[in-house]
Amino acid sequence: MNFELTTLTLSAASSQKCDALIVLVPEGVKPGKDAVSAILAQALKSGDLELKAGKNLQIYASPLLAARRVILAGTGDGSVRSVRLALAAVANVLKSPKVKKAVVVFAGKASGEAVATAVQCCADLSYVYTTTKSKAEPVALARLVVGVEDSAKVKSAFDMACAVAKGVGFAREWANRPANHATPTMLANAAKGLTTTGITCKVHGPAEVAKLGMGAFLAVAQGSAEQLRFIELRYNGAAKSEAPVVLIGKGITFDTGGISLKPAAEMDEMKFDMGGAASVLGVFAALAELRPAVNVVGLIPACENMPDGKAVKPGDVVTSMNGQTIEILNTDAEGRLVLCDAITYAARFKPQALVDIATLTGACVIALGNQRSGLFASDDALAAQLQAAGDAAQDLCWRMPLDDEYGEGLRSNFADVANVAGRAGGAITAAKFLQRFTGSMPWAHLDIAGTAWKSGAAKGATGRPVGLLMHYLANVAGSSKPAPKPARKKPVARKTA
Ligand code: BES
Ligand code: MN
Numbered sequence: 001m002n003f004e005l006t007t008l009t010l011s012a013a014s015s016q017k018c019d020a021l022i023v024l025v026p027e028g029v030k031p032g033k034d035a036v037s038a039i040l041a042q043a044l045k046s047g048d049l050e051l052k053a054g055k056n057l058q059i060y061a062s063p064l065l066a067a068r069r070v071i072l073a074g075t076g077d078g079s080v081r082s083v084r085l086a087l088a089a090v091a092n093v094l095k096s097p098k099v100k101k102a103v104v105v106f107a108g109k110a111s112g113e114a115v116a117t118a119v120q121c122c123a124d125l126s127y128v129y130t131t132t133k134s135k136a137e138p139v140a141l142a143r144l145v146v147g148v149e150d151s152a153k154v155k156s157a158f159d160m161a162c163a164v165a166k167g168v169g170f171a172r173e174w175a176n177r178p179a180n181h182a183t184p185t186m187l188a189n190a191a192k193g194l195t196t197t198g199i200t201c202k203v204h205g206p207a208e209v210a211k212l213g214m215g216a217f218l219a220v221a222q223g224s225a226e227q228l229r230f231i232e233l234r235y236n237g238a239a240k241s242e243a244p245v246v247l248i249g250k251g252i253t254f255d256t257g258g259i260s261l262k263p264a265a266e267m268d269e270m271k272f273d274m275g276g277a278a279s280v281l282g283v284f285a286a287l288a289e290l291r292p293a294v295n296v297v298g299l300i301p302a303c304e305n306m307p308d309g310k311a312v313k314p315g316d317v318v319t320s321m322n323g324q325t326i327e328i329l330n331t332d333a334e335g336r337l338v339l340c341d342a343i344t345y346a347a348r349f350k351p352q353a354l355v356d357i358a359t360l361t362g363a364c365v366i367a368l369g370n371q372r373s374g375l376f377a378s379d380d381a382l383a384a385q386l387q388a389a390g391d392a393a394q395d396l397c398w399r400m401p402l403d404d405e406y407g408e409g410l411r412s413n414f415a416d417v418a419n420v421a422g423r424a425g426g427a428i429t430a431a432k433f434l435q436r437f438t439g440s441m442p443w444a445h446l447d448i449a450g451t452a453w454k455s456g457a458a459k460g461a462t463g464r465p466v467g468l469l470m471h472y473l474a475n476v477a478g479s480s481k482p483a484p485k486p487a488r489k490k491p492v493a494r495k496t497a
């Protein structure tokens with residue numbers, strides 16, 4: 001989708017040609033003299049329109065207005081939450097195959113936050129998964145114009161929101177694809193498709209991963225007929241001398257549990273077990289748009305976790321890349337096994353911060369539900385930055401503890417460490433396992449098991465936490481030296497999500 005920000009009065013909005021003009025009207029609005037305002041004043045006076053968020057009134061083919069249909073949508077107190085409710089109530093319009101161009105105009109003042117919310121909601125609501133449907137009518141919305149009183153004031157919030165919308169769309173699309181349409185090899189090809197000025201991509205296969213000594217990652221992949229891929233993306237937006245932020249995304253393209261097989265119910269949802277990987281891809285898609293002055297490395301260990309004659313067995317001991325031996329007591333605790341080797345690999349970049357993103361534990365869903373991602377960090381400053389970025393992006397997380405006592409259950413009689421502890425505090429013990437591989441790097445871990453996708457009737461990927469990560473990276477960029485700007489090349493042709 002194409003987004004455009006413009007300064008637009010209600011009177012100018014009356015003459016905007018489009019398939020849908022959505023006027024966001026807060027309570028206490030003072031209608032002016034233009035055509036939209038006249039209708040609005042009348043509707044309010046007659047009581048046919050309430051301005052509570054979620055209430056609206058539609059007008060069709062009015063000779064006074066250039067738009068084919070106009071929706072007067074109440075936004076109550078004008079808060080971010082109310083703007084979201086107002087737009088959710090017109091989702092059917094945004095999804096309509098007949099609506100190609102929509103204009104969203106704010107009646108009254110609009111904060112940067114509100115504008116960002118409008119962009120993200122319109123992008124989110126107009127996404128419909130069609131890739132593996134034979135007859136689905138694709139969403140037509142190609143152009144969204146956002147009209148505000150003073151566009152200069154909200155420009156940076158708008159730019160960020162557009163980049164995030166792009167990244168979230170990309171992440172949702174890849175996470176939604178079934179495992180046979182999103183194999184490790186296909187994910188690697190999607191990553192290669194993100195290559196553009198300032199973004200490079202290297203893909204390592206099984207032989208290179210073996211040579212690197214990633215015994216834990218190899219152990220997870222060995223039960224699958226699909227070859228593993230280790231994806232390495234780089235975005236250079238700052239001076240070469242600036243240490244990068246390294247992002248690691250768990251890329252289990254399907255998690256059966258392996259020999260420690262999962263129960264059948266809802267096992268299909270384990271196609272979303274590459275949600276962390278999808279979010280890293282989404283971040284790179286967003287970086288290509290926003291181009292902040294920061295260096296970023298994205299690492300994705302991608303493979304399937306399958307039961308097989310060749311699969312790793314409970315009790316097997318493997319040697320990780322950093323030399324620690326691991327007793328694999330439960331083959332369903334595979335995420336930490338692929339991540340630990342990627343973490344060891346990350347050390348070569350001497351990162352200023354290392355953040356891994358993973359649908360790691362069912363226990364995190366029990367602890368925090370589906371609202372906030374679990375945040376674990378060895379570094380208080382990094383934790384605070386990520387928490388604040390989540391708040392700014394409305395992509396929330398919540399810090400969890402990492403006391404060393406939590407790691408005691410990972411003791412093994414046969415290796416340096418076991419890959420699982422008892423049932424209690426499962427999200428924390430998983431994080432403690434990862435922490436053993438982080439050395440002195442400032443590290444944080446986002447457990448997105450509860451936030452990466454929705455179950456039930458609305459089953460589908462959310463694209464979280466692309467928003468949180470982009471806000472974090474933009475903040476890091478704000479405090480580092482920019483590189484000399486390269487001439488901006490057109491992105492290479494790619495299927496965009
Ligand atoms: N991918 C799962 C975690 C998961 C489960 C995410 C359900 C979302 C919903 C992960 O690989 C896993 O299986 N974890 C186990 C760990 C256990 C064996 C210690 C879990 O959470 O049950
Ligand atoms: Mn598992």
Ligand code: ZN
Pocket residue numbers: 252255273332334335359360
């Ligand atoms: Zn998993």
